[in-house]
Amino acid sequence: MRSKRARLFGGNTRSRLVLTLGLAVVLPALTLIYVNYRHVKSIQRDKKIEALIHRDFQYVLSITEKRLRQKTIAFIDDARNRFPSTADNDAEKRQKLNALLATNPLFSHAFIYDAALGDKALIVQSQTCMSEKDHERLVKTYTGWFGMEGREMAQNINKKTKRLMWYSYVDTTTNGPTYSTTALFTLPSSSPEQPVLAGIGFDPNQLKQIFFPAVIDEVLSKKLTDKQDASIAEMLHELTPAELEAGGPPDERLAMNVYLADTGTAEDYRPFMTSSTWGVGEPEVAHNLDDPFKGLSLGIKFQGTTAEAIGRRWVTQSFMILGVLSVLMIGGLVLTYRSVNKQVALARLKSDFVSNVSHELRTPLALIRLYAETLELGRITTSEKKNEYYSIIRKESERLTALINNILDFSRIEAGRKEYDFKETDIAELVRNTLDSYRFQIEQQGFALEEQIEPNIPKVRVDREAIARALVNLVNNALKYSDHEKFLGVKLYREQSVLKLEVIDRGIGIERNEQSRIFEKFYRTCDPLVHNTKGSGLGLSLVRHITEAHGGDVEVESTPGRGSKFTLKLPIAGVTQSSVAGIGETTSATGAA
Ligand code: ADP
DSSP, X not given: OOOHHHHHHHHHHHXXXXXXXXXXXXXXXXXXXXXXXXXXXXXXXXXXXXXXXHXXXXXXXXXXXXXXXXXXXXXXXXXXXXXXXXXXXXXXXXXXXXXXXXXXXXXXXXXXXXXXXXXXXXXXXXXXXXXXXXXXXXXXXXXHHHHHHHHHHHHHHXXXXXXXXXXXXXXXXTTEEEEEEEEEEEXXXXXXXXOOEEEEEEOHHHXXXXXXXXXXXXXXXXXXXXXXXXXXXXXXXXXXXXXXXXXXXXXXXXXXXXXXXXXXXXXXXXXXXXXXXXXXXXXXXXXXXXXXXXXXXXXXXXXXXXXXXXXXXXXXXXXXXXXXXXXXXXXXXXXXXXXXXHHHHHHHHHHHHHHHHHHHHHHHHHHHHHHHHHHHTTOXXXXXXXXXXXXXXXXXXXXXXXXXXXXXXXXXXXXXXXXXXXXXXXXXXXXXXXXXXXXXXXXXXXXXXXXXXXXXXXXXXXXXXXXXXXXXXXXXXXXXXXXXXXEEEEEEEEETTEEEEEEEEOSSOOOGGGTTGGGSTTOOOSOHHHHHXXXXXXXXXXXXXXXXXXXXXXXXXXXXXXEEXXXXXXXTTOOOSOOOOOGGGOOSOOOBO
């Protein structure tokens, strides 16, 4: 019977467990998940990933602009140093300008305008590939322009620290608009009072086909080897070294283009130059260039995706990870709770077991002592009475022995020390002998015993003592758990290669949902008769262990109120190995009816 103390013990432990789980595990885990959820939510709401990517884009664009400017200015600085001096004569000047043009195909033409020389103020030299017509056009433009503003322009340029000015222009040709820029500076050899104007024009085609693509490719290929950018890329994805080298996964490689700033709207968007990775579409982030490429814009985007899509994907992934984590946590909690609950139940069963066993030990001992003392006092005179007392003492000591044997076996099994001694055995004779020694007790309790042992049962290799103990346990249970109809049937027969030993009663039976549990150690059903009957809850777990050690199993068929049938199945081939498994570790399910 479950004591109040045991129930209290179970109740307290369970609430302590719920409290510990709640405070030590659930609360911190839930807080962590909630904080992470809020964090991801805020990233989603404020579009932080997009902002991060756009900031990164701006950074790439400004680096590109810086590289374009640095390179262009380096060309011009180099050219300025090699420009003719004011002291050179006309032919020398032309020759030096030609030499200059020959070293850099990016330059389309170079010129000097020295207002002091009157008619011969302007010298313009063009690349050899420039047509006569274009050259004439240039000369005409410069003559008109500098004739009016040349002197003033030279004065203004001289006031600038670098003595350099840029003039950018868009020309409309039959092939669409072209863009070019011209560097205007003063000759270092000219006097500050009368500065001489000079300049170099850039070839629109060279800019478009060679210069911009080269600088952009250089920036794009260096982009992800830069530490800061690599870390952003890594933060957004787990990149393989190859992907990192290539600049991210294929659809996320950067693409850049250059377009005329005033044609940047969707309707007449005409990129002036695009990187090979561009594909189609408009730039995500644009940046208007300053001198020397005023009037142009740089655009940037991913090859096959957008910052928004990446942000969305990141948020979805984060939510999925959080979801999986939550599910894992809940699963873990349920498992822990169930396993501890099991332990609590086992602890309660053990405590019931201790009280049941002590009671079971005390009762026969008290009886033995009582009857022995009565006999000792010599008060019993009739030999009939004396025999009755001796028989009670024998029966009670037999009960004690059976109980102690069960407990010893159980503890050996639990410690993994139980060994079986398999020997060739006539099992029919074993069953008969065992029943014979119980026959008197069975009949005295008013039970009708029906014994059916098939003839010609083959010998099998079993542990004699263990099989007898299994049978005794089953018979004892049949006697204990029968009330109105006192019937005990024992059948031994062969079915193909299996030997079946059945113990049948017409007692209280077992509820269906309890049928598989009765083989667990310490388990006793909830029936009131069971609670009023002494028992340790060990018998059936021993029976199961014994049959499994013989390579067989045990089954129960039972109807509450109608009785039960326990069937031991032993393979005829026999089992020779000894078993050392613990009761809790015998795994195969004992089939319920
Ligand atoms: P014990 O009999 O010492 O309680 P067992 O392990 O032998 O322990 O049996 C476990 C439980 O299975 C019993 O407490 C009882 O509830 C149930 N049981 C076993 N045999 C029978 C039976 N023949 N009829 C009804 N219930 C049974």
